[in-house]
Amino acid sequence: MKVILTQDIESVGRRGDVVNVARGYGRNFLLPRRLAIEVTASNLKAIELEKKTLLKKNEEERRSFQSLIEKLSGLSLTFVRKAGEKDHIFGSVSAGDIRDALAAQGFEVDKKKIGLDEPIKRLGSYIIPVRIYHDDKAEIRVEVKPEEPSGESAPAES
Secondary structure (H helix, E strand, O other), X not given: OEEEEOOOEOOOEOOXXXXXXOHHHHHHHHOOOOOEEEOOHHHHHHHHHHHHHHHXXXXXXXXXXXXXXXXXXXXXXXXXXXXXXXXXXXXXXXXXXXXXXXXXXXXXXXXXXXXXXXXXXXXXXXXXXXXEEOOEEEEEEEEEXXXXXXXXXXXXXX
C-alpha cells in the first residue's frame, strides 16, 4: 500500500515521502492516526506545495542553528571523579551529567540528543556528538580527570 507521510516516522520515512507499507500497517495504524494519507493526485499536489514551503522553513532553521553548532563545537567540559585502579572511575559520567554541565553554561540541550551510547566509566578525553538539528551535529570534548587525593568531590567544571 502506498501512502504519503504527514509526519516523520522513524524507520519509515520523513514527512512528505511517498512510501510503500504493509496494508495492515497503513490501514490500521498510519491512516487512523493521521500519520499518513492515501496517494491520490490531489494529495500529491498538496504535499508538493507543502514540501516546498517546508524546505524553505527548514533551511532558515538550519541557518539559525549553525551558530549554536559552532559555539558547541568549541566547547570543552571537564568532570572530576574519584578513580580506582586502571583508570576506572567510581560512578560514571552520563548524558544527564553532560546536559547539566551544558545548562550551567547556558545551553539547553535535551539529553536524548547527546550521542552517548553508554555512560563514561574511565578517565580520559572523549569526543561526544550532540545532535542539534536533524542530521547536523556538534562535537563537544569531555574530559574526565581524577580527583586529587586530599580534595573534596567536585561537580562538573568547564
